[in-house]
Amino acid sequence: MKRVLVVGAGIHGLVTAAREHLANNQVFILEKRKKIGGRGTSENSFGHQLEHGPHLLLKGGALHNMVKKVSKVKPSLRPLRPHKVMIVGHGMLQPINSPKQMLAFKLGQDPIRDDAVRLISGWGQDIPSRRKALLKGKLCVVGEGWSGLIGRLASTLEEVGVPIQTGMNIVDRYEGGVITSKGVKIEADEVKMCDGSPVGEPVKVSTLDVVLDNQPLKGLHGLVKGEVAIIDLAAIHSRKAPGMSHLSCISLSGGLESIEELLDERLSGWRSHIVTKRENKSITLTDSRGQLSDGII
Ligand SMILES: Cc1cc2nc3c(=O)[nH]c(=O)nc-3n(C[C@H](O)[C@H](O)[C@H](O)COP(=O)(O)OP(=O)(O)OC[C@H]3O[C@@H](n4cnc5c(N)ncnc54)[C@H](O)[C@@H]3O)c2cc1C
Numbered sequence: 001m002k003r004v005l006v007v008g009a010g011i012h013g014l015v016t017a018a019r020e021h022l023a024n025n026q027v028f029i030l031e032k033r034k035k036i037g038g039r040g041t042s043e044n045s046f047g048h049q050l051e052h053g054p055h056l057l058l059k060g061g062a063l064h065n066m067v068k069k070v071s072k073v074k075p076s077l078r079p080l081r082p083h084k085v086m087i088v089g090h091g092m093l094q095p096i097n098s099p100k101q102m103l104a105f106k107l108g109q110d111p112i113r114d115d116a117v118r119l120i121s122g123w124g125q126d127i128p129s130r131r132k133a134l135l136k137g138k139l140c141v142v143g144e145g146w147s148g149l150i151g152r153l154a155s156t157l158e159e160v161g162v163p164i165q166t167g168m169n170i171v172d173r174y175e176g177g178v179i180t181s182k183g184v185k186i187e188a189d190e191v192k193m194c195d196g197s198p199v200g201e202p203v204k205v206s207t208l209d210v211v212l213d214n215q216p217l218k219g220l221h222g223l224v225k226g227e228v229a230i231i232d233l234a235a236i237h238s239r240k241a242p243g244m245s246h247l248s249c250i251s252l253s254g255g256l257e258s259i260e261e262l263l264d265e266r267l268s269g270w271r272s273h274i275v276t277k278r279e280n281k282s283i284t285l286t287d288s289r290g291q292l293s294d295g296i297i
Helices: 011-022 062-070 099-106 111-122 128-135 146-159 255-266
Strands: 003-007 026-030 043-045 048-050 077-079 085-087 139-142 170-174 177-180 185-187 190-193 202-212 222-225 228-232 245-251 274-287
Touching: 003 011, 003 177, 011 026, 011 062, 011 146, 011 190, 043 274, 048 202, 048 274, 062 146, 085 111, 111 128, 111 222, 111 228, 128 139, 139 146, 202 255, 222 255, 228 255, 245 255, 255 274
Parallel strands: 003 026, 003 190, 085 222
Antiparallel strands: 043 048, 077 139, 170 177, 177 185, 202 245, 202 274, 222 228, 228 245
């Protein structure tokens, strides 16, 4: 039995700890913040869980399978339907009512739809498994949110006795362990760094999560224009803000301004319906390897 130290209690750290525990190692996790979850944390505001931008779970992917393995109750998933996503000025993402457009799309002769598929399936990254999943209705909104998945993993680790200590900032490593910002040495046979640092160049995006007390998208699952996507989580999963909209928006390069511009253009008056919101001017989506966690973690 090895003593394995996992640095970071984001989704990667929690999954790594679960795997090490299953491999019969003695595991413990150190997290620098007070709260676990990393980019998967949510903020409870006026009764709504606001996250860091839209997250769609790959149904049948590695993360989904791990969560199913450790939980008694399966997470509630609802698929984003590509024929309910509107590309501004171009029609639906999957034009099922237009055989001509559908053919052009399938033959790869529709670059605007191709870009929109890349935007929604991988938030701009080319990820063939997620592209395929989107078109088959297997990219899903999780009823309890991404942070719900974090909660399930964390409580399972607690049940099996894997300790998670927060407020521990690891600043250095030495052969045989790590050193905290307070200069304390912590020994381990093996250290797994799951601190969210990108391996390649970071890919940054901007996000806005906003709950509105009305439904201006009228049942559409999403709206796309250029490099901006607006996903209505409440239209996809009834557990999210029933009777309202929960718009989770992402912009690849135009900043928060481009998200607000699209909202102003298509959902005029949205500002006077805001219940609550959370924004990130710049957050790391992934790195230049272009992977998201749920299929590979
Ligand atoms: C807008 C957006 C949409 C996304 N959509 C999806 C999606 O649909 N599907 C998907 O799979 N992924 C998606 N992602 C990516 C996903 O959020 C990340 O891949 C995942 O959360 C990263 O988890 P992580 O554990 O690697 O890193 P993080 O979540 O960043 O966690 C790292 C943890 O390590 C801690 N830490 C850092 N340094 C130290 C230190 N020195 N000492 C101790 N602790 C430390 C941090 O505090 C943090 O808690 C999306 C990301 C964004 C921004």
